[in-house]
Amino acid sequence: MEFVDILGYVAGLLTTLTFLPQVIKTVKEKSAKDVSLNMFLIAAANQVLWVIYGVLKKDLVIIMTNVLILVLSLTMVFLKLKFGRTTASPSDTL
């Protein structure tokens, strides 16, 4: 395995971990009022495109990374819908 591949896996692991602190924080605090629903909807849609891109490029780093982020993104969409409405306001959905 070359250096660039190891770097890719490390970056991929970090990318995968990016949404994890938000998931943990939201689960613990049961509050997602300040969290943007659109951010995680865009992320989820985007992960699907990146998985297809990874498949076409035969790039396992891209594929593995984005499947895992997709799961975390959908988890945050669920948590936002569950805990994001404690203080309802029109901008809550932004």
Added chain:
Amino acid sequence: MEFVDILGYVAGLLTTLTFLPQVIKTVKEKSAKDVSLNMFLIAAANQVLWVIYGVLKKDLVIIMTNVLILVLSLTMVFLKLKFGRTTASPSDTL
């Protein structure tokens, strides 16, 4: 330009836009209590690795995408530090 490249640019554009709704929401509401600081610190560190990965792989999609996300991540770190402490609690930094 092949289909896979166009797909990459579309995915890259969406990736770039991912953090934008959160930046807009936080600027408008001046509140980031529920937003995870660690998420954006990890994202910023990670974007640097992805830029290096993109340079080594000579992949312009990866490079361009991650430079822009780096800027948005650092913007959110700034906004979290500015607006995230309205209700101070130990878990604010998670």
